Amino acid sequence: MRKTLYFFAIILLFYSCQKEIKKTITVEKKEIKPEPKFNFAENVFMSVYDLSEKTTAIIININDTEKQTKFDKIFENIDLKNSISNDFYHNTKESKNINFVDTLGEYKLIKNINLTNEIKKNVDAKYYIYGTKGYSEMKINEVILGLDECKTNIIGLTIKNFDTLKNGKPILCSRKLLKLEYKNNYSKIETLIEKYNKSKNYDYTDNVRTKVFANIDSIYFTYDDDFAWGKHPNKSKCLYPTRAILLLKKNSEIETLWTEGLDLFGIACD
Template identity: 25%
Template sequence: MKNYIILALLALLLSCKKEKNIPARNPVPENDSVVFSKIEYKLDKSSVFGVYQLTDKDMAICIPVQFNDQDDPLSVKYEKFLVKDSLPWIYRREMKDYQYYDTFSAGPWIYNKRFEDVFKKEMKDSYFVYGTKGSQKSEIKRIIFQSTECGNDYIAYILNIDKKQIGNPLIASENEIPLQYGRNYKEINQSIKKSASKESTENNYGHGNYNPIVYGNYKNLYFTYYDDFKWHNRNSGSNCQFPERAIFETDSKGKVSMLWSSEMDLLGLPCL
């Protein structure tokens, strides 16, 4: 009997020793679950811009000038600059310190240090840029502009974009957008195309090839582009006259509404 008691005590002592060697774990309270950070996004139309490839090497936020629009501060400032600086090609003077930045693309684009200094203050130094494959944070590295006799003018903020990382650039945002890529958007794509086709500038004035492609979404916001990404090269044979970026919203019944859009006019509608 004594032998059994001694064996039992030895077993108990060995068991206690093993338990002491087990690393202590801090218990997690039931109500203290792991929290993953989620970015909440609310569309602010004034903080989103269309991004386009202007030349073989340059991709930029392109902002159209709205002449005689007193509600558009950037356009008002642009008009005042035209008058104050007496742009040479408008007033038939020599170019002086203005230089053509690029004449081979769908431009021409012009650079002037005074212009850059003035309009650099109107934008942030960096933006979240989203493309066909992904996103990155990019900085503004140069500011150029396009001015035509018929008033089809643009201010372009060139960004340092890595196309290998994000694909073809589409939009820039002051705020980060938790955009979801890679879903099957076939059904919503058809709904958006059907909804937006009648109002499309490309269908009404261009070659009629408007086909918006959904590349990502955030909840019920769908981000689209219409672009062949070739038009910056005049010899590419592009049939895209009005490249576009847009954001659509769907309601609980599936109704589609356009909330925001950006468009380039390559045809020159003011001249028609």
């Protein structure tokens, strides 16, 4: 009888220890939350365009919003000191303040050494450039300027030798690398985006439809462009080349997270 009780006590002790071990494991176990794939707030995005046959650039729009940006202020300050706009609009030749670098595309592109120096202090030396098929990390080359009394005024950060065979047409850039997915067919989301665009009732539009080229989960990266206006302006039907990052919500609604575009029609003069 004593042996039986002793054996039973051992079993109870073993069972009690097992429960304690399980409790300890349960208490010490921590939930590991996956890191978000896309942190919008901590990144910087800019559009990228082929401005001509020989010039591809990251684009900063200037004097494009009611609230002045850092780059608006930089340009305004140097323009006042160096008479960049005055020389550009009233002189057909180069001056001590401006040099023409490319007149083959939609814009007559110029550069100013003081603007170059100041802009380079306020941008990164490299950016990740995303095309319709892939991406590359690229160095900034020159700082150029495109002025027009009617169209969007731009500062361009030129890049050299973007591999279009590997990466496709250049679309946008970011400071931090994005893990984009490139899929073959985005027709369903493009249909939703088209409905979303029509609901906006824009006063000025063209016939170029929005195309999706990549995504991160339910965030979609898009462009409106026929890629002809820079190299062959007379053959282009695109008046408002645009880049955008859109969020598809659970109720199938679209939210614009970021967008930038150019007005090549010249709404300001219409």
